[in-house]
Amino acid sequence: MDKKAKKKVLQLIPYGAYVVGTKTEDGANHLMFGTWLMQTSFKPALVAFALSQDSRTLANVRRAKAFAVSFLKEGSDTLAQNVLDEAFDKVPTEATPSGLPVVAGGAGWIECKYLDILDRGDHRIVLAEVVDASAAAGKLLPLEALGWHYGG
Numbered sequence: 001m002d003k004k005a006k007k008k009v010l011q012l013i014p015y016g017a018y019v020v021g022t023k024t025e026d027g028a029n030h031l032m033f034g035t036w037l038m039q040t041s042f043k044p045a046l047v048a049f050a051l052s053q054d055s056r057t058l059a060n061v062r063r064a065k066a067f068a069v070s071f072l073k074e075g076s077d078t079l080a081q082n083v084l085d086e087a088f089d090k091v092p093t094e095a096t097p098s099g100l101p102v103v104a105g106g107a108g109w110i111e112c113k114y115l116d117i118l119d120r121g122d123h124r125i126v127l128a129e130v131v132d133a134s135a136a137a138g139k140l141l142p143l144e145a146l147g148w149h150y151g152g
């Protein structure tokens, strides 16, 4: 295989900028910048999120069976960087009705109930049902607008 071609073409897949919110074992909020999200079913509404096998987020999801995904709004570049830098004190959050952390002022959020996991590869595909949602004004921040890549 042409490795350069593989990297180049895989980086053509369009992604958005999201924040995955979970609860730690102690009940604290945890935020992770992520991008590998897709919808996989209309009825029921299902999504898949690929989570790094070593991430605290995956451990939280395996334990608590729930996570929230905040959809970052266009222009939220600084907020995205703060989440990536784990400067959580600089990230305004609010709680979903069930208590999961979501980013305040985003384009919307979904709350997801863990259904299944595919334990293959360095990221594990978490399949989850969308059990709650909130939509706000604004468009999703594309990963490309940040000049960042994840994939290849």
Ligand SMILES: Cc1cc2nc3c(=O)[nH]c(=O)nc-3n(C[C@H](O)[C@H](O)[C@H](O)COP(=O)(O)O)c2cc1C
Binding pocket: 031, 032, 033, 034, 035, 036, 037, 050, 051, 052, 053, 054, 055, 056, 057, 058, 084, 123, 143, 148, 149, 150
């Ligand atoms: C542009 C970009 C996109 C990312 N997308 C994902 C992703 O989709 N899934 C993931 O597990 N980690 C992703 N990461 C890495 C996470 O942000 C994080 O550093 C790592 O997974 C550790 O997460 P934790 O705080 O839950 O331990 C991405 C990082 C960058 C820079």
